[in-house]
Amino acid sequence: MNALLFYSTLGIYCIATFIYLVYLLKPREILGRSAHWLIAAGFLIHCTFTVIRYIEAGHTPITNLHESLSFFSLAVVGVFIAFERKYHVFILGSFVTPLAFLLLLASSLHSSAIPLLPPALKSKWLLVHSSLAFLSYATFAVAFGAAIMYLIQEHFLKKKRLGPLYQKLPSLVILDEINYRCLTFGFPLLTIAIITGAIWAETAWGTYWSWDPKETWSLITWFIYAALLHGRLTTGWRGKRAAMLSIIGFCVMLFTFLGVNLLPSASLHSYDRLLGEKYR
């Protein structure tokens, strides 16, 4: 049953992504509209899947790569829908939904068996810390999409190449605004995620901060976004510079999420591998 929900979500995201990409090339407004409703329907199914998974597993389903990639994808779609509704730019979907689809596709490649939790993860903090972390990741993902759109549009305007894609993309101000809004939501979320993580680490491992690779890279991510926010608020970093930094921040964040798990030195956060060895 739940596998059916998962694969229907994957299918819907796939079709919606396809329509969004076609929308990039074809000017029909109906395409954007239908992709929008399709992705919203997919989101609801995805939510249902996640709740059922929570009940079946008996813990927050963010414990291995299958679960966390799926949750990441869910959060990206949720945040994206919110921004699309607020700013009425369907074309944002052409840049964000492919990411959500790829995340869910990656999730589908990992075993969906319900893992046995190592003692360290059996905590109420799992829900708070992980979901906040992924929510912040998701807002940065949307910021990343908007930043790419900004760079494309800025390039068109500077080089005076005003083709169909230029016509389709929204104004620079809107794109910059989306980027900024994402930052103002994402940064506090990331901050709280790091703080709750530290508190949880203290209760689980007896120390607030142990310079574990995941912690270190999270801090680097945090500093990048902090610098961006600071620059925006004080010296007026906006536009291209903000977009570039937003893209760099997102890449570092992706590394924090995925790369650290693949590092040779074991991280305390590499549950997937640990679970893979011990419990699978």
Added chain:
Amino acid sequence: MNIVVVGLSHKTASVEIREKVAFAPNRMEKPLKELAGLPDINEGLIVSTCNRVEIYASTHDIAGGMARVKRFLADFHNISLDVLEPHLYSHHGEAAIRHLFRVASSLDSMVVGEPQILGQIKTAYGYAAEYKTSGIILNRFLHKAFSVAKRVRTETKIASSAVSVSFAAVELAKKIFGDLTDKTVMLIGAGEMCELAAKHFLNNGVRGVMVTNRTYERAERLAEEFDGRAVRFEDLFDHLHKADIILSSTGATHFIIGAKDVEAVIHRRRQKPMFFIDIAVPRDIDPKVNDVENVYLYDMDDLQGVVSSNLQLRAEEAKKAEGIIDQEIGRFFNWLSLLEVTPTIVALRTRFEEVRQAELAKTVAGWKDLPPDGQKRLEALTSAITNKLLHPPTNLLKRTGQGGRTDLYVDALRQLFELETVAPQEENLDDLEE
């Protein structure tokens, strides 16, 4: 019944001719009533704009109707038809339908895709409806034209891009700033182009205007006109940071704004974007300004480039529009043909039935030893004969309805069988289409 159009436009007549035959917008009753009162003319409609004067009419007699309309146009304006004739075009049937569809969709306009023409035709139709000079055919025709124009507008990008330099500048500004309502425009120097662009910006909601000029008095005069404020030319760089959009057209022979100046200004604005539009030739603004972050510089050539690529886009979109019009002509022409066909078929069948009934009655009355089931069998025999005979012509008429020589057949049938002309009724026409 046929639709004819007689008219002239910017393509066939100079403004001197066009203004002579224009109809005053608020005095349409007289010409419309005169037009509809002409012999052979059933319905009439007059479209009169600064670029075209066209008369649409429905008539039974194409050649006669057209001649009468031409004569009317000349007589009404007291011009000799010989002078007018070379500028006139006239179409009937499918060509007339295509003509109105193209005009309403703005494919025949001076600037293809300009939106005013549809409104002007709607107004013209409003007068015709008000003075009851349009009937079922023109009503249906005009409504069809409006829906075709709407389809063209929504399904093609024919009107989506700016085709004048000042509109192109406004569209670019919208892509940079989004909303223009809280933006300030600065005019450096004066000139027709510059003022026109400033007006377009004001129409699009720009909040403030600053004007500077080497002669301060001229700046003051212009500032007054735009309800803005004048700035002394020497103080330009003290005020530049307050402007979001800068329109420059001075007669200077060298650059008056360089990249270094703009870097300082943009820093002062905390990187808020600026849009420079350099309409001057020779240019006022160093092209290197475009390399400064968050600054966009377009000169006259760039804007012309935008306009010409937009015109090219419109030309491509116009092709799509022609395709849409082709489809719709088929549908409308079909309706128009069936308008004639159906009453003719009905009349033909009625005629046959009358003859059959009459002859049958005669035969039965004079037949003494008619067997009991004889009348029934005679009924069956005679109706089988008439039905068999009527089947091919009925089919042929219905088929030729899809664009063909319906008129010819309808006329022939009417004359051959002495059918009465039956006027079509509005209510049973709707189900005939498609």
